[in-house]
Amino acid sequence: MNLKLRIIPAALALGALSLATAAQGNTLKIGIPQPMTGPNTQYGDQIQAGALTAIDALNEKGGIKGMKIEPLLIDDGCEPKQSVPAANRVVNSGARFAVAHACSGTTVPAVNVYEQEGIVAITPGATSPLVTDTIKPHYFFRTIGRDDQQGPFAADYIAQQLKPKKVAILHDKQTYGSGVATQVQKSLQKDGVNVALFEGINVGDSDYSAVISKLKALGPDLIYFGGYHPELGLLLRQAREQGLKTQFMGPEGVANKDLLAIAGPAVDHLLVTLPADFTKRKGNEHILEDFKKYKRSPDGAFTITSYAAVQVLADSINAVGPDADKVADYMHSHTFKTAIGDVDYDAKGDLKHFEFAVFRWDANGNMTQIQP
């Protein structure tokens, strides 16, 4: 009697499992962990816009190798704590490929998971050198530059174009923010610029008036902030309240529309380094049409880089099939023509070249490219 009772659920479970594996055979799963909740959700929106548009366009043409692409949206909240859980969810879903993470703090721990499981993952947004420097992964790649390119790029602009007598650098003490701020500090010191203040502020604080007053007394010609837009928005707003009129500058983590909502007209004249505006790149016209067709916005620092990540994955899988090991090898040995230009990888998955540009904001949040 007991045996019979146990056989039935076991049989049902086996049946369900075989159904599941059967279903898997027809789709190519791509995991997309990105911030869907929390203060940095905009970057998740950008990644979704870019990756899903590319996936929709590919699926309309029949998918890759006859398989429809199934995107799996997973929330990592731009939080280091949620990094490994999100990566594990990608693993458990059975996906062998991923367009993974926007925030460096969330990416660095996750890289270990993807590398161990042999999942080919491309980050369209994490710029910290630690992402690839720590374990020099074989399966992890980027479609964005590194902060040790972005930092010196910003510092060179500051030293050559702005020529300030005194610079203050603030950061949010996190992987990304302090990383890029340190890069800028090192490069500025090499260029002989006086960095009078290098200080960290707390993420999630509402009141920065103490540090603003300190800056007011210091009187720098430029304040560089390494971090994300929630903090810079408050800094700008409170600086304006206290009558601090110094020029601010920041990396791509601050440049999205929500900054305008928080800081209002205080964003006027803000300088930002961003990936070059790929929406204006020659040859991307059909991509912009795809965005229009699927009703998504192509704007944002990480949108086109996410589109390019899917392009790289698709091209590789078309060439060698959906085997993650073969794809990783293929990616290391080939050049891809993508929405962000030619994509060439070095041994640890970094791009060999990436264009950054300097943009200036006006009081309405519109950006103009001013360099190059």
Place this chain on the structure above:
Amino acid sequence: MSDLLPLLTQQLFNGLSLGAIYALIAIGYTMVYGIIGLINFAHGEIYMIGAYTGLVTLSAIGLGSGLPLPMMVLAMLVVAAAVTAVYGYAVEKIAYAPLRSSPRLVPLISAIGMSIFLQNWVATGQGARDMAVPALITGSIDFTLGTSNFTVTAPYSRIMIIIVTVVAMVGLWMFIKYSRTGQASRACAQDIHMANLLGINTDRIISFTFMIGAMLAAVGGVLIALAIGKLNPFIGFMAGIKAFTAAVLGGIGSIPGAMLGGILLGLAETFAAAFISSQYKDIVAFLLLVFILLFRPTGLLGKPEVEKV
């Protein structure tokens, strides 16, 4: 050196306005602890709900309406206070009242659970993203001191925080001292069982305490929302921790202690950020707490717990 006096004045102002907010929230913690010996961990979330209610009220009134600014702010304050009073009452009845005879740890866990629930309640209803509050109160008082170039800026939004906090504190103190309900509250704080035996409706006093604490936190929430301009469902967490620290610093259970603790904590944080480094301001603030507790375990104005035989 001539810059030092204006800088000190500016930082003093910054510290006071920060401390005022901590004080407003700390009162809620201290009053509830004084009466039922429970740390209401959901109190930070009540502050956050007050801020959101203010924003919702502002959106409902509309920026383009003809109402004068003081009326709009008053409306936000009144609606936020009313709504959070209801929340405060409900939280007490749902999460704490059924556990009144349980060991101390159980209502504490319940409070933490309530805190998480409220955070996600608001996140589900309003979205987990940051929300911007339009800058209603702009402008500031600027002045220079002596020969220095440094302009001390006192934004009106921050001045309002300090003034409203002082008024609320004085009002609360007078109410507790001179009204019947205030007297009953003090009786309950002294010995709740005895007060009950003497005919005071302790359930009502407890509810009243939660509601008053919630209303003050709501006032703090609305004022901060107007001053800072950014809201998300998780601001209550950090503010709650700081305010709880302030309450303990000043002596948990003592209302003047909550005010003193709040102001001290605000000043300590601000001066640490100004003269040491922003990186260490939380370290300094909590070190201060540890230091004070080492020498006065019940806080600055706290009364030592006397075990009555």
